[in-house]
Amino acid sequence: MSRIAPMRPPFEKPEKLTAAEKRxxxxxxxxxxxxxxxxxxxxxxxxxxxxxxxRYGHRRAPDKQTIPLCKAHHQDGPEAIHNGKKKWAEKHGFDYEYLPQVAAQIGEVDF
Incomplete structure (x- = not known):
């Protein structure tokens, strides 16, 4: 089971990351x-x-909540998630559903 950071309402400021967390x-x-x-x-x-x-608003997800996408599925192709996230989700599911798979590929046990 993956642990995904709880989303904050758009009016709350995110906590600042430490240097170690950024690295x-x-x-x-x-x-x-x-x-x-x-x-x-x-x-x-x-x-x-x-x-x-x-996600709430335009705040970017933490770096640990990233998945690998080719250019065609990320930004440049007709099926790119940034060309229509609703259509992408209908075809491929929600992007956050791939986080456990990515963690397993990286070998991260405590995701």
Whole structure:
């Protein structure tokens, strides 16, 4: 079972990250980019997509809540999540549902 940080209402300021948390997030994203696309299996390097389904406002998800997507499924193709997240979710499910799979691929047991 994955542990996803609870979402805050849009009016609450997020807590500031420590330097160690920032480094851990950057390391996580570096490893995510080395994975194939979770949708089509296109080989790495992938984009580290911060999950957007179920988020409040425009605040970006934490770096540990990223999934590997090829350019076509991330930003550039007709099926890109940033070209229509509702249509993408209807076809592929919610992006956050892939977080446990990504953690397992990275070998992160305590996700």
């Amino acid at each position: 851990a997030g950057k390391d996580w994203m570096k490893r995510v980019k080395q994975l194939p696309c979770v949708i089509c299996g296109a080989p790495a390097p992938s984009d580290a997509h911060h999950v957007i389904h179920g």
